[in-house]
Amino acid sequence: MQQNPGIELRVAGQADVDAAAELFRGYLDFYEVEVTDPDRPRAFLAERIAKDESLVLLADAPGVGTVGFAQVYRAFSSLSMDTAWVLNDLYVAPEGRRTGAGRALLREVLRRAREAGVTGVQLETAYDNKVAQGLYEGRASYARSSTSTSTNSGETFPGRRRVDGVRRREGE
Template identity: 40%
Template sequence: MEYTIRKAGLEDLNETAGLFNLYRIFYRQESDMEKGKAFLKERFLNGESDIFLAIADGKAVGFVQLYKLFHYTKLQKQWLLSDLFVHPDYRSKGLSIALIDRSKQWCEETGACGLLLETEKTNEIGNTLYPRCGFEYDGTHNYYHWWK
């Protein structure tokens, strides 16, 4: 299968929002195209994230979204690989690996020290994929959340 990976822009909002909605549904969230679209539009307009799309058969079939962070011990920028999704019809074709590889390349291009990600313990696909792509499991930290 032929595909390309390219950086998304505001002109890709509708396609990106469709994939983002499916991604949220995967994580047991209610479908809400309009809110997801507004969320992504704000990220694009404010330069708050970078999104790369996997294009196959003339359409976006996967995406990765990266947010800028800073690493306190390395004293450098790093990227949070926040969202990674490939449409179910296009899985097992190497697109997730290609999107991760493009994210690693983005680190090189932007002078970042690396990528950080978190996934659910129940995400069997991700928990198998990430180590295969060179990510190391960090079993020494606990991650906590505070929501208002």
Template identity: 35%
Template structure:
């Protein structure tokens, strides 16, 4: 957890869409997508309005403003085999200026708390095979690498 008392974690709503959109754009650029803040904002707005995801936002309170530090986005899903609700931790991003400060760990803890509060039986995620820093964090806080399954994707566009 972060020790800075000026850092606040909150469930984002439409009032924070601009704060989330900037971080979301940086996240997408990290994964080699072209920058497009407006399309990202539209995407985030649709997820929020349709209650298709939950976003937790880390902000730093400053004298007259707030600075977005990071976010985590969760999508609901289900496991037919386990007859249970699961959450997919689809997106985690911390601004370069806030890395190694505990923000990512705090966001991951918030995601876990939300999963427990909403009755999910599993919190699952994936990351790029070369994202070793993220993998280290996930394993440090208790996630286990799935060695039994292969994942396949069919790109439709």
């Protein structure tokens, strides 16, 4: 699967857990999540992949390597009484930014959602992550209110941006 010239995307399997975990740690750092157990991010991703509880996509940039990941969870929409997806995590490492990796990951998630026939894809990001908000606004139908943001591959339904469970580091 290829969405942007030069960016190669793949579904992460057990062989990709270390690469995905490195990006996941970067994602957690970006959101200032304090991780007390350094092995926890890898274990968390390994478990999601092994149990097929999430779809993890990886993006490779030529000459740089694996630079981005997206993690999608299956959910349900009460309003449509159907299956929905939550794009909970999308991250591109600094060396992979401006390569189109984030855009390619988002497009692939939306393509797969349409292919799977899900009602929509809820996109979540922090209120202050203007880069992600711009990416999401530019790539899908988008509904905004003062407290929620969502998008989907067909029908708009309520969602939310959140940083639940995030502890700010001391002094920040």
